[in-house]
Amino acid sequence: MKLNSKQYAQSLFEVLIESDEDSYNEYIKKFAKILFDNNQTSCLEEIVNHFDRLWNRHYKIVEAEITSAQSIDNELREDLKNYIAKLTKTTEVVIKESKDENILGGVVLKYGDKILDQSMRNKLNNLRAAMVN
């Protein structure tokens, strides 16, 4: 019986969580072989996504995307990480940065399934809606 992506991710997670870091490579190789043998390598992306979610949930890690109109310095980056950690009540925040001049200023934070849009573009849009209504 073939497993689905979620079941694969769950199995890999349970194995890795109970083993030490040195044996991770070995288990991952075995896992890749199973996928290859079962001809399910096309599911790899989905499996990785599920696995990430399980892993992050277990270690209270949050992946966040920070979008700003200008580049941000390290200090502000750390402030934003702390801010997201506080919002999500987690200890570790993994960030991904992107630049979008269209947002004009401010910042858009995406974490988990939430979006916190504090951009000037969003404020302008709200202002436009308020003016029209």
Add this chain to the structure above:
Amino acid sequence: MELINALGLDPKILIAQLVNFAIFLFILYRFAYKPILKFLDERKEKIEAGIRNAEKSEQRIKEIAEKEKEVLVKAKKEALEIINDAKEKAEKKGKDMIEKAKVDIGEVINQEKSKIQVEKAETLKAIKKEVSSLVILALEKLLAEKIDSEKDQKLIEKIIKEKS
């Protein structure tokens, strides 16, 4: 006899005359008096019947006249009722028509009012949209010119502080 003789009458002739007279009376009674009486009775009966008929006719005429009078009064009354009824109906119809016309006019006015309000709202909305687009465009331009990297960092810091 002596008397008859004294009068110069012949008894035989007298008897013959008496017989003749009796025969004459009989004939008269049989062929003249009886038919005349019968004729008179019939005539009387006819006259009496005529009088009775005349009285009856008179009575009948009176009854007919009264009946005619009654019918006339009744017809007059009915005609009056019909006229009044028609008048009332016409008045009611007239009133109804006026009311309906009023309602119709009211509806038309309301519809037009609503239409004007909708058009007004749409125009206002379009103006607001236009004005807001112009304002947003101006602000976008201003923000693009004024917000540099340093100001943006400060803005983000401010956001974090406000939200924390």
